[in-house]
Amino acid sequence: MAEVKLLERVLKANEVWAEEIRRMLRERRIFCANLIGSPGSGKTTLLEKSIPLLGDPSGLAVIEGDLATSRDADRIGRCGVDSIQIATGTGCHIDAHHVRQALDRIGLDNRRMIFIENVGNLVCPAEFDIGEHAKVAVLSVPEGDEKPLKYPPLFQASALVVLTKTDLIPYTDFSRDEFMKNVSLVNPTLPVMEVCCKTGEGLDRWVEWLETQYRAAFP
Numbered sequence: 001m002a003e004v005k006l007l008e009r010v011l012k013a014n015e016v017w018a019e020e021i022r023r024m025l026r027e028r029r030i031f032c033a034n035l036i037g038s039p040g041s042g043k044t045t046l047l048e049k050s051i052p053l054l055g056d057p058s059g060l061a062v063i064e065g066d067l068a069t070s071r072d073a074d075r076i077g078r079c080g081v082d083s084i085q086i087a088t089g090t091g092c093h094i095d096a097h098h099v100r101q102a103l104d105r106i107g108l109d110n111r112r113m114i115f116i117e118n119v120g121n122l123v124c125p126a127e128f129d130i131g132e133h134a135k136v137a138v139l140s141v142p143e144g145d146e147k148p149l150k151y152p153p154l155f156q157a158s159a160l161v162v163l164t165k166t167d168l169i170p171y172t173d174f175s176r177d178e179f180m181k182n183v184s185l186v187n188p189t190l191p192v193m194e195v196c197c198k199t200g201e202g203l204d205r206w207v208e209w210l211e212t213q214y215r216a217a218f219p
């Protein structure tokens with residue numbers, strides 16, 4: 001019972017920070033996407049490949065979450081985009097307080113889009129509202145086509161699934177039909193977008209989705 005109460009308090013405090021983040025983003029007309037997926041699903045690679053297609057790099061910023069190291073923030077920095085690394089230590093997700101602090105450090109002036117790459121994890125990040133416009137589930141082919149059934153909260157909370165590493169389909173038992181069926185069993189209206197960062201296939205559709213989301217948020 002005490003644990004339930006503590007979790008309720010944590011989520012309530014998180015909600016206050018998330019609301020403040022939403023207000024800051026709204027006032028400055030900044031769209032924010034929260035990328036969530038397993039370790040190694042291709043989140044940073046997806047950002048690296050998307051950055052050149054998203055216009056002026058000074059309008060972009062990336063908040064990276066990992067338990068340790070600044071390797072992912074360094075990778076984004078090498079693409080010419082401002083990035084901040086949150087090292088969570090043992091924490092399995094980024095919360096709204098982390099994001100609120102990171103926004104102060106990274107600066108919001110003249111930003112258009114902010115990406116948050118959450119800690120590699122299919123479970124906890126799905127539960128936390130961090131003031132983002134959209135959660136994006138990033139699932140890679142080698143993880144298997146049954147994952148929506150086994151980890152439903154992420155697929156229920158997301159606005160889009162990006163299926164990565166589609167070049168590996170011929171080398172695995174991954175079935176597109178099975179995956180689509182499993183996604184729709186968990187969330188019948190959730191769109192799925194295939195992106196292969198190896199070949200660049202599908203990147204244009206993903207970037208167009210982001211621009212459409214931007215225009216919908218700030219007509």
Ligand SMILES: Nc1nc2c(ncn2[C@@H]2O[C@H](COP(=O)(O)OP(=O)(O)OP(=O)(O)O)[C@@H](O)[C@H]2O)c(=O)[nH]1
Nearest residue numbers: 038039040041042043044045120164165196197198
């Ligand atoms: N074959 C193939 N490999 C890919 C593709 N995209 C990414 N990878 C590889 O997958 C590995 C992990 O990619 P990352 O982008 O670091 O994955 P991540 O999700 O950011 O990983 P964490 O931050 O550790 O959770 C790297 O070796 C990438 O080169 C792809 O489209 N096809």
Ligand SMILES: [Mg+2]
Nearest residue numbers: 043044072117
């Ligand atoms: Mg990464």
